[in-house]
Amino acid sequence: MFLDTRPKVPVHVTQTDETFPCAHDESLLQGMLRLGRKGIPVGCVNGGCGVCKVHILEGQTHPLGPVSRAHVSAEEETQGFTLACRVAPVTAIRLEVTGKFEKPFRKGFAATANA
Numbered sequence: 001m002f003l004d005t006r007p008k009v010p011v012h013v014t015q016t017d018e019t020f021p022c023a024h025d026e027s028l029l030q031g032m033l034r035l036g037r038k039g040i041p042v043g044c045v046n047g048g049c050g051v052c053k054v055h056i057l058e059g060q061t062h063p064l065g066p067v068s069r070a071h072v073s074a075e076e077e078t079q080g081f082t083l084a085c086r087v088a089p090v091t092a093i094r095l096e097v098t099g100k101f102e103k104p105f106r107k108g109f110a111a112t113a114n115a
């Protein structure tokens, strides 16, 4: 069995109050998915759709690839907004999911309840 011994730092999602360990060479979104966690919305996982947009409240990240200006403006980027599938953690991270945050199960329940 593969034992993942890479050094990791904690990533905390404020809305769900979840914390998961993320390696320095994987994106915040990959770290969450590897553990089967939820909290950050998952889309293309390739920087194209923008659903994983987050606001980094504390900590430092480094880019794994370009962040699309269609989803994060240059001004937003200076304020700490980024795409969770495009950055990896350097230090412990505290973030909030922005814009399109919604809980899928509630959305489904509401749609059924209103039918």
Ligand code: FES
Residues within 6 Å of the ligand: 041, 042, 043, 044, 045, 046, 047, 048, 049, 050, 051, 052, 053, 083, 084, 085, 086
């Ligand atoms: S999941 Fe699509 S941009 Fe990150």
